[in-house]
Amino acid sequence: MQNLPYIGRFAPSPTGPLHLGSLVAAMASYLDAKVHGGQWLVRVEDVDRDRNVAGADQHILASLQRCGMHWDGDVTWQTQREHLYDAALRELGANIYPCGCSRREIADSQLRLSQAGNPNLVYPGTCRNGLAPGRTARALRLRTPQEPHCIVHFHDRFAGDVSQDITAEVGDFVVRRADGFWAYQLAVVVDDGAQGITDIVRGADLLDSTPRQIFLQQLLGLPQPRYLHVPVVVNEDGEKLSKQTGAQAFDTGAAADALLDSALLPAARFLGLEVQADSIDAFWRAAIPAWDALLRAHGEAPHRP
Ligand code: GLU
Secondary structure (H helix, E strand, O other): OOOOOOEEEEOOOOOOOOEHHHHHHHHHHHHHHHHOOOEEEEEEOOOOOOOOOOOHHHHHHHHHHHOOOOOOOOOEEHHHOHHHHHHHHHHHHHHEEEEOOOHHHHHHHHHHOOOOOOOOOOOOOOOOOOOOOOOOOOEEEEOOOOOOOOEEEEEEOOOEEEEEEHHHHOOOEEEEOOOOOEOHHHHHHHHHHHOOOOEEEEEHHHHHHHHHHHHHHHHHOOOOOEEEEEOOOEOOOOOEOOOOOOOOEOOOOOOHHHHHHHHHHHHHHHOOOOOOOOOHHHHHHHHHHHHHHHHHHOOOOOOOO
């Protein structure tokens, strides 16, 4: 992975317009790609059709353009790539099994296992040896090794060394949901692999998903990208900023200096970048070396694109 040309990406779910929280993730991935002289792809993660908001994808893309973040190649939409997820499912073969449990049943069994302190709903393995008579298949799950446990260690460029015992902390996880939609974990791994992504830079809310993604990469014979999880913007109640928690969308029609003041500069400040600029172009000219300096302050070698 070290010697491959850098390919990064921003992978928004079109559940609403771009806001400060998603802009921070977009900005960090964009800056990291630029500092490495790499490509920056945009992939719309729209497999969860129930959460998609009509027009949000175009709004996000327009906001990126207005902010001066221009992607390489064509934008991709996950709903146009579902044959790839199907092929991956076939490749996973006997590692996959149908599960008839409802979320409620899993939550109840978790209480019985007294693991309520764990934020993940740990699947107790009810259907791993076959569906009980009379049960119908709902979701498809991936078998996780039991003996020994599946423990994934990886190095995050921001968080440092991370490890997770997937068997104990997550259990067999869903790759195709009960509603028939592809699970994020499978789709993201297949696409990152197919698009040759070498570097994933995204919000720390996904740190916890990374071990599952690495496990899937291993099963599918895909290379493991480098990871950098940046802190997520939270509201006054400590909730991740999203449309549901009151994030303000950017006005894509706003004048450039308004976008600079209301979007780019606050996002850069959140990332710890010391940037002063009076135009969008000047912003990026200052932000790219500032990101490089930040990486060096975190102990990374200087980057020469
Ligand atoms: N689509 C995910 C989101 O919007 C991000 C996926 C990723 O970066 O891996 O939260």
